[in-house]
């Protein structure tokens with residue numbers, strides 16, 4: 392089965408995860424025991440806000456919920472809500 396590589400950069404390590412297409416980014420990081428913060432998992436608390444590089448086609452653009460919670464300035468800087476990102480291609484996350 393096809394898998395997709397997620398690169399997770401922390402202050403002292405670089406981890407590579409392999410996930411299935413459509414995997415939820417937050418859940419993938421939690422399952423890999425990475426220090427990903429979260430509370431609600433439904434796009435309300437913004438605890439899972441992280442900066443990421445998402446190449447075109449690797450995930451849907453920021454949702455209405457993300458735009459409302461984060462604002463266009465943070466979205467433009469690359470911030471997303473990990474619980475709202477479903478992986479469709481390789482991407483990099485900065486924890």
Ligand code: FES
Nearest residue numbers: 432434437439474
């Ligand atoms: S965990 Fe609350 S917005 Fe993602």
